[in-house]
Amino acid sequence: MKVRQNIFIFTTLVCLLAGRPLMAQQYEDYFQVKAVPDTTKIRLGEQVNISVTAKVMLYALKGANLKVVFPNLPDSLNHLEIVSRTPLDTTGTNEQQKVWKQIITVTSFDSGRWEMPPMKFEVFSVTDGSYDSVFTDPIMIDVNTVAVDTSKAFKPIKPLRRVAWNLLDYWPWLLGILVLVTAVVLYFVYWRKRKPAPKPLPAKPAKTPYEVAIEHLAQLGKDKPWNTDVKLYYTELTDVLRQYFEQQFHIAALEQTSAELLQNIKPVTVLNQQRDKLQSILTLADLAKFAKLQPSPQEHEDCLQKAIAVVEWTKAAATAVVEPEGTNHQTK
Known part of the structure; x- marks a missing residue:
């Protein structure tokens, strides 16, 4: 085993x-x-x-x-x-x-x-x-190695050989010059034949602050928003007047309270002459917006007419007189 x-x-x-x-x-x-x-x-x-x-x-x-x-x-x-x-x-x-x-x-x-x-x-x-x-x-x-016959004298170095001038050797330079000359010629040809640019059309004169305010007040009289929302009506009415005062008389009316606005219109003579109407509009508008007063339909219409009267009273100061260009005035 x-x-x-x-x-x-x-x-x-x-x-x-x-x-x-x-x-x-x-x-x-x-x-x-x-x-x-x-x-x-x-x-x-x-x-x-x-x-x-x-x-x-x-x-x-x-x-x-x-x-x-x-x-x-x-x-x-x-x-x-x-x-x-x-x-x-x-x-x-x-x-x-x-x-x-x-x-x-x-x-x-x-x-x-x-x-x-x-x-x-x-x-x-x-x-x-x-x-x-x-x-x-x-x-x-x-x-x-390369076989060298040492029995013979070393030959002198051969001089440089000049290669004949060939046009094809310089074709990139010639092509570049040709392209440059062509570009210059085309530029001057285009410049002389180019049509003068059309004169821009005279811009349409912008609406004056007076025109904008009258359009908005007329639209309020047409829509009668007091029938559905009294607060919205008086907000839009006072905003139209405040924007008009700010654009036309350079008063920061949109950022001022009613009391501040009445105080700042004093230097503007033509506007201060309508102070009572303006105060009546602002007072009733503040009561309707903040005290939930519900003026009568007659008071709504009355405030709108007073606003129109204030804007119309300052129309002469608000309307800019724009004379067309080229108008010559001659005194006879």
């Missing part, structure tokens, strides 16, 4: 130790890499394009989830300098295989025979975590 257990343990250890190399050998069989240069002989400063290809045989690794890592090359190595690397190209991939391609361009400024060392590719199995490394073959690049 113990012999069988020992044989089982030994077999298990052998399988565990041999599993990784077997997996590595499996990747080497189905994962291929190569690096092929377009030339191996260049002169100083010339470039070599190395085509690097990695290929995975999908048909032989069904269900395998592999990850390939391309070599990470430094900017320079062994007298060779990396000029550029193209992005990975997978145009050759199909159901049977997956292909990655990249062009690595190198150059050298040192003459001699230089080796591009093997490039290391790594492949990982996402399924079981195993990995392996595969290397490309080294590439030998011969970098030669």
Whole structure:
């Protein structure tokens, strides 16, 4: 019984130790890499394009989830300098295989025979975590100098050669000058032929404060708002008079109480002459608005007629005399 257990343990250890190399050998069989240069002989400063290809045989690794890592090359190595690397190209991939391609361009400024060392590719199995490394073959690049015949004397430097003048070399400048001249000509032509702007029509004269007040008072007499709302009627009546006084006589009538308004109309002679009528209107209006007094229909009509009389009395001072432009007065 113990012999069988020992044989089982030994077999298990052998399988565990041999599993990784077997997996590595499996990747080497189905994962291929190569690096092929377009030339191996260049002169100083010339470039070599190395085509690097990695290929995975999908048909032989069904269900395998592999990850390939391309070599990470430094900017320079062994007298060779990396000029550029193209992005990975997978145009050759199909159901049977997956292909990655990249062009690595190198150059050298040192003459001699230089080796591009093997490039290391790594492949990982996402399924079981195993990995392996595969290397490309080294590439030998011969970098030669330009042959110089030292037996002959150095030739002198040639003088500068003048290039013949060509009109096409200056076409942007000529086009700009042509556009500028055309714009100037069109501007002056348009400026001379442009029609004079029409004169603006004379603005209609605004209504005088007297005309506005008379229109509002006439509308109140027509609507007779006291039949439905006495307070609203007296509010509108006094507002018409206050606006008239403020616009015509520059009295802050809208912001003053009735007593203040009666006090401030004293300097205005033509208005102060109607003080009794104005006081009667303001007193009755305050009683109707604030004391809920109900004046008779006759009193409503009387207040409206007094307001009209006050505005008519100040008509001469309120009406502005506007003479048309161009009127000449000649004394005979």
